[in-house]
Amino acid sequence: MQSEIAGYPASTESEWEDEYSKHRVIPSSTRSAPSHALMLYSELLRLSDVKTALDAGCGNGRNSIFLANMGARVEAVDFSKVALSAARTRLEKENLTDKVTLHEWNLYRQLPFKEESFDLCLDMYVSCHFLDEGTKNRYVAELLRLTKPGGLVITAVFDKKDEYYSSMINPGAVQKYVTDPANGITKELYDELGFKNAFSPPFSIGYYVELQFKDRVKDRTYQRRILSMALQKHA
Secondary structure, X not given: OOOEEOOEEOXXXXXXXXXXXXXXXXXXXXXXXXXXXXXXXXXXXXXXXXOEEEEEOOOOOHHHHHHHHOOOEEXXXXXXXXXXXXXXXXXXXXXXXXXXXXXXXXXXXXXXXXXXXXXXXXXXXXXHHOOOHHHHHHHHHHHHHXXXXXXXXXXXXXXXXXXXXXXXXXXOOOOEEEEOOOOOOEEEEEOHHHHHHHHOOOOEEEEEEEEEXXXXXXXXXXXXXXXXXXXXXXX
């Protein structure tokens, strides 16, 4: 069951299929480079030591490929057939099909992996699409279940001050939900406190970083603002 709040229905599978196949508004829908947050933490956290990783909401596989090239065995999950097809093509091109396994799966359901399976779980711009607290809490609990004791979760969301999305905020709104008119996809924007509270507890926060960079969306360049954390499950 998809989560929603009053006036903001959760994005559907068909909307994501359209994003990957037609709209391509979100830069990561077509980008091959790994996310800025993952690159930031790759040396800081010695991700070359990671043996098993989960890429939740893997999209076109860009982060899975980065981790696989660093030596990890990756389970990559998404519910978009179009995104998984793009990921499969890239994996074949880079001869990484033996390092990354793709799963068509809806993240509103419990994931099909045993508890404490992964050294690292990625939540790159995924949790922000779960709109109600119950769904978000269940997702965080699922990441906790799947992470090994002492293991890591890397998460990233958009800041409320992100130039592209902030223009879509309804004036006077307490919680910052926005629906992009270009693709119909809804997400929650965060500030530092809201982001930290979404994951801690149950995780402890190892690093909290705010990233700023310029990026093109459609035909214009925007100042993007990203919040990211490296989290750890207690051993």
